[in-house]
Amino acid sequence: MFTVIVRPALFRLSRRDPEIAHHLIMRQLALAAHLPPLLRIIAAANAYHDPRLAREVFGLRFPNPVGLAGGFDKNGRALAALAALGFGFVEAGGVTRFPQPGQPRPRIFRLPQDEALINRMGLPNEGAAAIAVRLAHTPRPVAAREPRTRIPIGWQLAKSKVTPLDEAVDDYLFSLRKLYPFGDYFTINVSSPNTPDLVRLQERAPLAALLGAVVREAARLAGPNRPKPILVKISPDLTWSAIDDVIAVALATGVGGIVATNTTTDRSGLHHDPGEAGGLSGRPLAQRALAIVRYLSDHLAGQLPIIGVGGIAGPDDAKRMFDAGAALIQIYTSFIYQGPGIIKDINRALVRAIASREPAFASEREESLSHE
Numbered sequence: 394m395f396t397v398i399v400r401p402a403l404f405r406l407s408r409r410d411p412e413i414a415h416h417l418i419m420r421q422l423a424l425a426a427h428l429p430p431l432l433r434i435i436a437a438a439n440a441y442h443d444p445r446l447a448r449e450v451f452g453l454r455f456p457n458p459v460g461l462a463g464g465f466d467k468n469g470r471a472l473a474a475l476a477a478l479g480f481g482f483v484e485a486g487g488v489t490r491f492p493q494p495g496q497p498r499p500r501i502f503r504l505p506q507d508e509a510l511i512n513r514m515g516l517p518n519e520g521a522a523a524i525a526v527r528l529a530h531t532p533r534p535v536a537a538r539e540p541r542t543r544i545p546i547g548w549q550l551a552k553s554k555v556t557p558l559d560e561a562v563d564d565y566l567f568s569l570r571k572l573y574p575f576g577d578y579f580t581i582n583v584s585s586p587n588t589p590d591l592v593r594l595q596e597r598a599p600l601a602a603l604l605g606a607v608v609r610e611a612a613r614l615a616g617p618n619r620p621k622p623i624l625v626k627i628s629p630d631l632t633w634s635a636i637d638d639v640i641a642v643a644l645a646t647g648v649g650g651i652v653a654t655n656t657t658t659d660r661s662g663l664h665h666d667p668g669e670a671g672g673l674s675g676r677p678l679a680q681r682a683l684a685i686v687r688y689l690s691d692h693l694a695g696q697l698p699i700i701g702v703g704g705i706a707g708p709d710d711a712k713r714m715f716d717a718g719a720a721l722i723q724i725y726t727s728f729i730y731q732g733p734g735i736i737k738d739i740n741r742a743l744v745r746a747i748a749s750r751e752p753a754f755a756s757e758r759e760e761s762l763s764h765e
């Protein structure tokens with residue numbers, strides 16, 4: 394139904410500016426997030442449950458390993474509805490210390506021949522303080538308390554555009570303090586190509602200073618409890634030696650995992666390049682993201698979990714990501730093109746792979762069974 398009716402209507406309505414479709418969908422989802430009966434109907438129609446899909450990663454229990462990548466629900470307004478659609482976890486944000494409008498519109502471009510998007514959103518969001526106030530005053534939706542639709546929520550933190558690079562650490566710490574009570578994990582975004590110079594925070598020294606400070610602050614905020622995991626999200630445009638630096642810093646600072654990857658500025662292999670600036674996502678990113686996950690997995694040798702993201706457009710891509718060493722995966726662009734059905738498609742295929750004991754999934758099976 395999504396690809397036959399909903400998508401054509403939405404895409405036609407938002408031909409000039411694809412962001413219109415995004416806001417229309419977000420408004421519906423945000424509304425649904427406050428209507429428990431509707432959430433139950435959405436969950437009954439979409440969510441796919443099988444205990445064999447559950448897994449424990451960085452100390453959190455995920456009902457299934459297919460998450461929504463950062464940037465879709467920037468202000469965390471539709472989390473319960475996204476859970477009802479069947480995601481195993483959602484990364485809300487990216488959130489910055491200061492509210493910011495992002496780049497002028499249009500700033501999202503569809504590349505249907507490539508099942509890809511180019512975006513230069515520039516992290517528009519309400520700002521960490523305002524989001525925290527709203528979350529504190531919003532009763533937790535009933536559905537979010539029900540086991541079947543309770544999923545881990547990550548908050549992704551980024552640097553405000555107005556903050557100079559050498560003051561970035563304080564910016565991230567501010568957002569972490571504000572949002573700490575509302576997340577299960579936090580991802581440090583140093584890889585958005587649309588905030589000037591942000592990617593320079595991936596260099597060894599600034600990354601060590603940033604991640605070290607954030608991990609220490611999470612431990613302080615946790616008090617006697619176990620600190621919530623801090624992840625770092627990297628760019629697909631890093632060289633292998635830069636990735637070696639990220640690995641070294643991640644291990645030294647005690648982050649909980651690595652999210653790979655963000656969008657790319659590379660345009661090779663496109664059927665049609667519209668010549669728009671921004672980050673490219675979707676199918677053309679798949680090979681590079683997969684290669685990076687494989688490289689990370691080989692070099693980390695199980696010391697840190699990896700969330701694989703980039704160009705996953707169906708069950709086969711998802712399986713390749715797990716084969717490459719991802720513990721969890723995230724999708725964004727394929728969710729836009731294919732609708733929520735893709736979550737169920739991937740999860741169903743994973744269950745089949747687990748049931749037939751395909752090598753990459755045999756261990757997950759044992760792990761998931763041991764938690765039942």
Ligand SMILES: Cc1cc2nc3c(=O)[nH]c(=O)nc-3n(C[C@H](O)[C@H](O)[C@H](O)COP(=O)(O)O)c2cc1C
Pocket residue numbers: 462463464465486487501510512514516549582585626654655656673674675676678702703704705723724725726727
């Ligand atoms: C419109 C749009 C907005 C995005 N916003 C963010 C963001 O705020 N933070 C971030 O880390 N990644 C952001 N991303 C990148 C995605 O989280 C993801 O890493 C990337 O799109 C690759 O996955 P995909 O090929 O499944 O889309 C955005 C992507 C798109 C298409």
